[in-house]
Amino acid sequence: MTAAVVAAHSGLAAIVGAERVVADESARATFTVDGRVPGLLVFPQSAAQVAGVLRFVAEHELAVIPCRNATKLGVGNRPRRYDIALSLKEMNRVWHYEPADLTISAEPGMKFGDFLHFVGRHGLWLPLDPAGGGRASLGGIVATNSTGPLRLSYGAPRDMVLGMRIATSEGKVIKTGGRVVKNVAGYDMAKLLIGSYGTLGVIVEVSFKLFPLPVELGTFVIPAGTLGIGRDIRRRILESPVNPMRMVLLDPVAATLVRRGTPLAAEVKEPEIWIECGGSEKVLNRCARELGELGKAAGAPVQRLEAASAEGAWARIGDCHDCLCEASPKVTILKVALPGAAGEEFLSRANQEAASEGVRLASFTQGGVGVIHLGLLDETAGLMALISRLRSAAEDLGGALIVERCAPELKERLDVWGAPGDDFGVMRKLKAAWDPKGILSPGRFVGGL
Amino acid sequence: MSLDHSLTLPETLRYTREAALPREDWGSNSRVAPRIQFLQRGRLHEPDRMKSNALIRDLGRIVGSDAVLWRPEDLMLYEYDALSSITQPQAVVFPTSTKQVVGVIKVASQAKLPVVARGAGTGLSGGAVVAEGGIVVGTSRMNKILEIDLENRRARVQPGVVNLDLSLAVSDDGYYFAPDPSSQKACTIGGNVAENAAGPHTLAYGVTTNHVLGLEVVLPDGEVIHTGAKCWDRPGYDLTGFIVGSEGTLGIVTEIIVRLSRKPEWVETLLAVYNSVLDATRTVAAITARGITPAALEMMDGFTLRAVEEATHAGYPMDSAAVLLIEVEGLKEAVEENADQTEAVCRANHAREVRRAKSAEERDLLWRGRKNAFGALGRISPSYYVQDGVIPRTRLPEMLEFIEQVGKTHQLQIGNIFHAGDGNLHPLLMFDARDKDQSERVVKAAKAILSKCVEMGGSITGEHGVGIEKRDLMPLIFSEDDLEMMGRLKTVFNPRGDLNPGKLLPAGRLCGELRVQVSQGGEV
Numbered sequence: 001m002t003a004a005v006v007a008a009h010s011g012l013a014a015i016v017g018a019e020r021v022v023a024d025e026s027a028r029a030t031f032t033v034d035g036r037v038p039g040l041l042v043f044p045q046s047a048a049q050v051a052g053v054l055r056f057v058a059e060h061e062l063a064v065i066p067c068r069n070a071t072k073l074g075v076g077n078r079p080r081r082y083d084i085a086l087s088l089k090e091m092n093r094v095w096h097y098e099p100a101d102l103t104i105s106a107e108p109g110m111k112f113g114d115f116l117h118f119v120g121r122h123g124l125w126l127p128l129d130p131a132g133g134g135r136a137s138l139g140g141i142v143a144t145n146s147t148g149p150l151r152l153s154y155g156a157p158r159d160m161v162l163g164m165r166i167a168t169s170e171g172k173v174i175k176t177g178g179r180v181v182k183n184v185a186g187y188d189m190a191k192l193l194i195g196s197y198g199t200l201g202v203i204v205e206v207s208f209k210l211f212p213l214p215v216e217l218g219t220f221v222i223p224a225g226t227l228g229i230g231r232d233i234r235r236r237i238l239e240s241p242v243n244p245m246r247m248v249l250l251d252p253v254a255a256t257l258v259r260r261g262t263p264l265a266a267e268v269k270e271p272e273i274w275i276e277c278g279g280s281e282k283v284l285n286r287c288a289r290e291l292g293e294l295g296k297a298a299g300a301p302v303q304r305l306e307a308a309s310a311e312g313a314w315a316r317i318g319d320c321h322d323c324l325c326e327a328s329p330k331v332t333i334l335k336v337a338l339p340g341a342a343g344e345e346f347l348s349r350a351n352q353e354a355a356s357e358g359v360r361l362a363s364f365t366q367g368g369v370g371v372i373h374l375g376l377l378d379e380t381a382g383l384m385a386l387i388s389r390l391r392s393a394a395e396d397l398g399g400a401l402i403v404e405r406c407a408p409e410l411k412e413r414l415d416v417w418g419a420p421g422d423d424f425g426v427m428r429k430l431k432a433a434w435d436p437k438g439i440l441s442p443g444r445f446v447g448g449l
Numbered sequence: 450m451s452l453d454h455s456l457t458l459p460e461t462l463r464y465t466r467e468a469a470l471p472r473e474d475w476g477s478n479s480r481v482a483p484r485i486q487f488l489q490r491g492r493l494h495e496p497d498r499m500k501s502n503a504l505i506r507d508l509g510r511i512v513g514s515d516a517v518l519w520r521p522e523d524l525m526l527y528e529y530d531a532l533s534s535i536t537q538p539q540a541v542v543f544p545t546s547t548k549q550v551v552g553v554i555k556v557a558s559q560a561k562l563p564v565v566a567r568g569a570g571t572g573l574s575g576g577a578v579v580a581e582g583g584i585v586v587g588t589s590r591m592n593k594i595l596e597i598d599l600e601n602r603r604a605r606v607q608p609g610v611v612n613l614d615l616s617l618a619v620s621d622d623g624y625y626f627a628p629d630p631s632s633q634k635a636c637t638i639g640g641n642v643a644e645n646a647a648g649p650h651t652l653a654y655g656v657t658t659n660h661v662l663g664l665e666v667v668l669p670d671g672e673v674i675h676t677g678a679k680c681w682d683r684p685g686y687d688l689t690g691f692i693v694g695s696e697g698t699l700g701i702v703t704e705i706i707v708r709l710s711r712k713p714e715w716v717e718t719l720l721a722v723y724n725s726v727l728d729a730t731r732t733v734a735a736i737t738a739r740g741i742t743p744a745a746l747e748m749m750d751g752f753t754l755r756a757v758e759e760a761t762h763a764g765y766p767m768d769s770a771a772v773l774l775i776e777v778e779g780l781k782e783a784v785e786e787n788a789d790q791t792e793a794v795c796r797a798n799h800a801r802e803v804r805r806a807k808s809a810e811e812r813d814l815l816w817r818g819r820k821n822a823f824g825a826l827g828r829i830s831p832s833y834y835v836q837d838g839v840i841p842r843t844r845l846p847e848m849l850e851f852i853e854q855v856g857k858t859h860q861l862q863i864g865n866i867f868h869a870g871d872g873n874l875h876p877l878l879m880f881d882a883r884d885k886d887q888s889e890r891v892v893k894a895a896k897a898i899l900s901k902c903v904e905m906g907g908s909i910t911g912e913h914g915v916g917i918e919k920r921d922l923m924p925l926i927f928s929e930d931d932l933e934m935m936g937r938l939k940t941v942f943n944p945r946g947d948l949n950p951g952k953l954l955p956a957g958r959l960c961g962e963l964r965v966q967v968s969q970g971g972e973v
Contacts, residue, residue, distance in 0.1 A: 286780060371681065398679050
């Protein structure tokens with residue numbers, strides 16, 4: 001811990017209260033990011049306190065990483081500096097909730113599970129299945145634009161955020177957007193914060209539009225045999241009248257992982273397509289009929305699962321990072337973003353590349369969305385080269401590859417985001433406009449921002 | 450350009466009446482009614498003839514001399530959009546490529562002239578007119594659909610492609626482009642991007658920003674950047690999301706990657722007829738409370754629907770106080786259930802009748818009535834001023850009572866057309882622009898309604914944009930710090946303010962000053 005950080009203790013205590021600045025070594029260790037341990041933990045309770053902390057941090061030229069419990073901070077380059085962990089766990093209130101308007105404003109530290117429970121009483125939800133599931137925080141979900149397979153029908157946080165209040169590195173609290181579902185007044189600054197991984201400002205309140213919960217859910221599983229059959233089925237489903245809420249293609253390793261610990265546990269031998277539909281019994285019966293017919297045409301039998309047993313499996317699909325870590329503690333996790341139809345092509349190339357390197361794969365492909373979470377289950381000397389070949393394959397197909405989890409020593413040698421494009425100059429200037437002193441998660445984002 | 454244009458005019462509103470142009474069947478909001486004209490301090494450039502000739506020649510070298518307008522009589526049309534007219538541009542150019550746009554922007558920069566991009570000019574907030582002179586970049590020749598990729602549900606288009614033309618291009622394959630402004634037969638996708646346009650069906654499917662994935666943008670220094678991609682989640686800040694809705698103040702968009710949507714299997718269109726406008730508004734929140742998300746949920750009051758019926762003969766009941774036009778879409782079974790439930794909610798809220806369109810023709814007719822509503826009102830009033838406030842949908846009944854009161858106080862007839870499901874209000878204030886007193890009352894009434902929207906936790910614009918019209922009302926909803934950050938971010942893209950100056954952000958740096966101006970009844 002540097003002298004500057006030790007000296008900051010009393011200054012921060014004056015802002016948030018002495019009991020909410022923590023220097024205890026074991027507590028700090030739980031906030032470790034890529035091997036760096038913060039010098040202090042700060043737990044502000046209000047937007048004004050967050051702003052105060054940021055102003056203080058900027059004045060003293062320290063570096064801060066905003067988070068809740070720092071459990072999902074694996075994504076990003078190694079921070080250049082990390083003096084203070086700004087935990088928003090004590091900011092978990094709800095403001096302005098009007099169920100009939102289908103809108104809500106809440107604080108960033110609220111856990112997603114608690115939030116869903118809160119609005120679920122009124123038959124509402126926020127249709128997201130983000131990494132970390134119910135343990136994820138609202139702020140974390142928004143700051144990383146975290147999505148799962150539900151994106152197919154509902155979109156991303158980017159499509160559900162109506163507005164936010166943001167604490168800036170200069171210690172101000174500003175507002176963008178509002179609390180109504182349609183609003184074009186002023187620049188949509190929220191878009192910049194969504195997916196900015198804590199590098200522009202700290203979200204201190206966020207307003208969402210909510211959605212009615214589906215009456216009933218139905219899950220269908222179609223064994224796909226091969227990637228080619230998988231592609232055929234995916235096409236047929238997307239062209240059918242069935243509007244799946246979510247759809248995912250699991251390779252045999254992923255399918256086995258997903259089923260583990262649920263009533264569906266089984267050793268799976270071929271890729272599976274999992275589909276969830278929502279609606280009344282009549283609607284679900286129609287979906288079953290349509291899927292059955294198109295499965296028959298593709299030569300694949302369709303199995304309808306009990307909703308209760310499917311629920312646990314879907315939670316594991318959303319939480320695929322945890323699944324993959326179970327499979328191998330040394331797993332490297334890649335997120336590949338592709339045009340929706342390129343998934344199977346990428347997977348077939350990935351299988352070849354991985355086989356030649358002797359690395360086992362596990363893949364979760366969000367059908368129709370084009371996002372693949374790919375676990376490289378083995379560590380080999382050629383891992384770096386394999387990742388860069390997979391990145392080239394993704395880029396060839398018009399996509400991008402992000403390394404979401406890897407060994408710290410690998411992180412020293414690779415850029416987890418890949419090379420930025422011709423819009424990077426503007427991004428750099430935007431970062432400077434928001435955070436002139438570079439105090440927010442320095443070095444973690446694209447191009448070292 | 451006549452001499453008196455160069456006079457410094459006081460910063461006040463002036464109203465003029467113009468001859469109404471022929472009504473076109475696309476139901477433009479724009480070409481029918483005479484409109485309010487804004488005049489403000491005339492910072493009009495009057496370049497000497499030589500300089501002007503050189504400019505026209507330079508522009509002609511880039512885009513071809515047949516693609517430059519410079520005679521005052523040609524420029525006259527480009528003084529206008531659907532809201533306002535301020536001053537003529539120095540020239541209008543029609544580039545066909547990104548390269549030509551870069552060339553034009555460089556010539557403009559050398560001549561120290563602002564650049565304003567313009568699609569079809571159907572905008573309602575003054576976004577596509579010059580506020581301070583300059584060069585208008587018309588996108589009408591950049592109207593190519595560059596790529597249609599159905600398996601990925603994407604299209605790549607130039608900004609001048611007409612909204613409906615894209616949907617028509619993919620219609621036979623069962624796809625469409627979801628944002629559907631009422632002007633969709635004329636407005637361009639570039640304009641939709643600039644304003645983050647919406648339409649009746651955005652209730653279920655979201656507004657333009659939810660359907661745009663990537664952009665090619667020319668920055669004011671001529672640099673060309675590419676934001677986003679065909680895929681989601683390209684690493685980096687979401688510049689696409691920030692530029693959509695920035696009203697042409699950050700860059701000139703020269704290519705757009707959009708998402709295409711699959712047409713639903715089944716559609717039911719319901720017309721619920723009410724004897725009380727309050728019952729109609731109460732139905733709106735009751736429908737969403739039942740867990741139904743209609744694709745569209747529109748409201749017209751009796752005054753408006755009578756005007757519409759006379760113009761369109763869509764079959765709206767002439768003696769009712771209000772109608773709701775409701776559409777549910779999706780899987781046949783789901784649509785049937787939702788339509789039945791919706792009908793029950795309407796009846797529970799005292800709808801006297803609920804009709805369902807029996808054919809595609811009947812459905813089209815009902816929608817034609819709605820989409821031509823502004824035009825229909827233009828037939829019965831010499832002028833009207835349309836507002837675009839937003840409120841939480843549960844406050845609709847209260848708001849309607851308020852609007853009625855405002856009408857009485859200011860002795861104005863106000864028609865109401867709402868995207869009710871979104872809480873997006875379009876009160877139409879009828880007046881005669883030749884009557885100065887009426888005109889002043891209209892501005893006061895509009896401001897009262899917008900202030901009420903803000904008081905209810907809403908917004909001053911849901912889909913029409915800030916433009917010139919509402920830039921000085923921005924302090925009603927944003928603090929000085931909010932606006933300062935917006936100004937700073939604008940500077941990142943547009944450091945010298947060359948692109949679409951005088952739009953979106955309040956004119957002065959001191960918001961205190963602006964509030965005074967607003968309270969004095971400035972621009973609305």
